[in-house]
Amino acid sequence: MIKAGIVGGTGYTGVELLRLLAQHPEVELAAITSRKEAGMPVAEMFPSLRGRVSLAFTTPEEAPLKSCDVVFFATPNGIAMQQTRELLEAGVKVIDLAADFRIKDVAEWSKWYGMEHACPELVAEAVYGLPEINRAAIKQARLIANPGCYPTAVQLGFLPLVEAGVIDTSGLVADCKSGVSGAGRKAETHILYAEATDSFKAYAVAGHRHLPEIRQGLARMAGHDVGLTFVPHLTPMIRGIHATLYGKLKKDVDLQALYEKRYAGEYFVDVMPPKSHPETRSVRAINTCRIAVHRPQGGDTVVVLSVIDNLVKGAAGQAVQNMNLLFDLPEQMGLTQIAVSP
Ligand SMILES: NC(=O)C1=CN([C@@H]2O[C@H](COP(=O)(O)OP(=O)(O)OC[C@H]3O[C@@H](n4cnc5c(N)ncnc54)[C@H](OP(=O)(O)O)[C@@H]3O)[C@@H](O)[C@H]2O)C=CC1
Numbered sequence: 001m002i003k004a005g006i007v008g009g010t011g012y013t014g015v016e017l018l019r020l021l022a023q024h025p026e027v028e029l030a031a032i033t034s035r036k037e038a039g040m041p042v043a044e045m046f047p048s049l050r051g052r053v054s055l056a057f058t059t060p061e062e063a064p065l066k067s068c069d070v071v072f073f074a075t076p077n078g079i080a081m082q083q084t085r086e087l088l089e090a091g092v093k094v095i096d097l098a099a100d101f102r103i104k105d106v107a108e109w110s111k112w113y114g115m116e117h118a119c120p121e122l123v124a125e126a127v128y129g130l131p132e133i134n135r136a137a138i139k140q141a142r143l144i145a146n147p148g149c150y151p152t153a154v155q156l157g158f159l160p161l162v163e164a165g166v167i168d169t170s171g172l173v174a175d176c177k178s179g180v181s182g183a184g185r186k187a188e189t190h191i192l193y194a195e196a197t198d199s200f201k202a203y204a205v206a207g208h209r210h211l212p213e214i215r216q217g218l219a220r221m222a223g224h225d226v227g228l229t230f231v232p233h234l235t236p237m238i239r240g241i242h243a244t245l246y247g248k249l250k251k252d253v254d255l256q257a258l259y260e261k262r263y264a265g266e267y268f269v270d271v272m273p274p275k276s277h278p279e280t281r282s283v284r285a286i287n288t289c290r291i292a293v294h295r296p297q298g299g300d301t302v303v304v305l306s307v308i309d310n311l312v313k314g315a316a317g318q319a320v321q322n323m324n325l326l327f328d329l330p331e332q333m334g335l336t337q338i339a340v341s342p
């Protein structure tokens with residue numbers, strides 16, 4: 001059994017990790033931290049885990065993290081980078097759900113995240129955990145930078161077009177909508193029920209910290225820099241990301257065939273039939289990205305619709321997928337649930 005620890009077990013992605021790992025046949029939960037809830041039995045705080053998780057929360061200092069095989073950081077940005085070196089030296093594999101190791105250009109990372117990096121040398125070593133493009137490297141890694149939620153939906157949506165070189169990469173557009181759980185489990189005015197329900201708004205149009213992450217990923221696929229406009233929106237739903245992606249075609253290609261071929265054999269990417277409009281609820285609580293590709297009126301604009309659950313393929317599920325790869329387990333293990341719909 002793989003002994004797993006979670007730092008930050010009370011946040012939305014932490015609890016989602018608990019839900020998935022408690023159902024995983026090869027995992028034993030060994031440590032779950034919360035500074036505020038230390039001492040509290042996990043299942044007392046989250047009755048959905050009654051009978052499935054017997055541990056109590058402990059502080060990160062008291063948690064037996066160094067005796068784990070893998071530690072997940074489901075913490076705010078800037079926490080994992082302070083503890084990763086020590087864990088790696090103790091032989092523990094680390095999967096960071098935050099952004100500490102995602103951007104290879106450390107100066108760029110500092111600019112967007114507003115802090116100095118504690119261990120730039122580990123950024124170089126970290127492997128970006130998007131299995132659909134990086135599977136071989138993930139299998140060899142000891143430190144995984146789990147991708148962000150918007151970056152997962154956008155990169156998987158654009159990937160076949162960019163890799164095949166059939167799209168003009170100077171003017172890509174990603175118009176994305178997220179459920180409120182994307183903002184985390186904290187008390188802030190803009191995510192109060194009365195503020196976020198029955199309303200809809202864009203935010204961070206001038207620049208969102210996922211922009212450099214998405215640009216980095218698309219540039220790697222293209223082999224050169226790309227131009228991207230990324231506009232996130234907050235929608236009145238709890239889970240889900242819907243990315244509507246636009247680009248200009250440079251070549252006349254069979255888009256449906258291109259997507260089906262690229263994702264053949266990818267268990268967690270579902271290319272839907274032509275003319276489909278994937279719904280976020282079709283991926284609720286599962287690790288799947290559903291994609292539909294359109295070419296309205298047969299023109300040269302391609303429109304890709306890509307949906308994920310931000311807490312699963314956008315965070316905890318992708319982290320478990322990465323763990324499976326790190327430990328040479330079947331990639332789908334513990335991740336074969338069916339979406340809750342409606
Ligand atoms: N929500 C989402 O859809 C996604 C989130 N992410 C990223 O995953 C990470 C976690 O997100 P989310 O679950 O939403 O966050 P939350 O704000 O909901 O939870 C944060 C967790 O971290 C713990 N924590 C906070 N500060 C510290 C600290 N200094 N040391 C140790 N533990 C700490 C908190 O518990 P306590 O304070 O009690 O210790 C809590 O359990 C973030 O970096 C986020 O950006 C990535 C993709 C999607």
Ligand SMILES: CC(=O)N[C@@H](CCC(=O)OP(=O)(O)O)C(=O)O
Nearest residue numbers: 098099148149178179180182183
């Ligand atoms: C709705 C909402 O607020 N979403 C968050 C998504 C951030 C997130 O999850 O951040 P990382 O993936 O980089 O860790 C935001 O826009 O800040």
